[in-house]
Amino acid sequence: MVDIRSVGLSAYRSAMQTGSINGLNATPSVAKTEKSSSSFATAVDTAVRKQRLDEPITAARAQELAKQFMEVEKPFSETVTESLTKVNELQADKKAMIEDFASGRTQNVHELMITLQKAGVAMRMTSAVRNKVMEAYKQLSQMHF
Numbered sequence: 576m577v578d579i580r581s582v583g584l585s586a587y588r589s590a591m592q593t594g595s596i597n598g599l600n601a602t603p604s605v606a607k608t609e610k611s612s613s614s615f616a617t618a619v620d621t622a623v624r625k626q627r628l629d630e631p632i633t634a635a636r637a638q639e640l641a642k643q644f645m646e647v648e649k650p651f652s653e654t655v656t657e658s659l660t661k662v663n664e665l666q667a668d669k670k671a672m673i674e675d676f677a678s679g680r681t682q683n684v685h686e687l688m689i690t691l692q693k694a695g696v697a698m699r700m701t702s703a704v705r706n707k708v709m710e711a712y713k714q715l716s717q718m719h720f
Contacts, residue, residue: 662697669694 672690675681 659701662694662701665690665694665697 669690672681672687676684676687681687
C-alpha cells in the first residue's frame with residue numbers, strides 16, 4: 576500500500592535537492608512556477624513508482640482491493656429516486672419562499688436568492704443527467720449485436 580506521507584516527503588526532498596522549488600520567492604514568474612510544479616510532479620510520480628516496486632502487491636491483497644472497490648452501497652435506482660426526491664423538495668422550498676416573499680411574510684431577499692439558485696442548479700443537473708442517460712440509451716439501441 577502506498578503511504579502518501581512517505582511519497583510526499585520523498586518527492587519534496589528530491590525537488591529540494593534539484594532546486595526546483597523556491598519557497599522564498601513570493602512572486603515567482605510563470606515560467607518558474609510551471610517548471611517547479613512539473614519537477615515536483617515528476618518527483619512525486621517517481622517516488623510513487625519506486626514505493627510500488629519496493630512493495631509488490633500480493634494476489635490476496637489485489638482481491639481484497641478489488642472487492643472493496645466493487646462493493647455497492649445501494650442500487651442505482653435507489654440513488655436516482657433519492658436524488659429526484661431531493662430535487663423535488665428544493666423546488667417545493669423555492670415555491671414556498673417565493674409565495675412568502677410575495678405575500679410579505681418574509682423580507683429576506685438573500686435567503687430567497689440562495690433558495691432559487693439551489694433549486695435552479697439542482698434542476699439543471701437533473702436535466703444534464705437525464706440527457707446523458709437518454710444519449711446512452713440511444714447509442715445502445717443503435718448497436719448491432
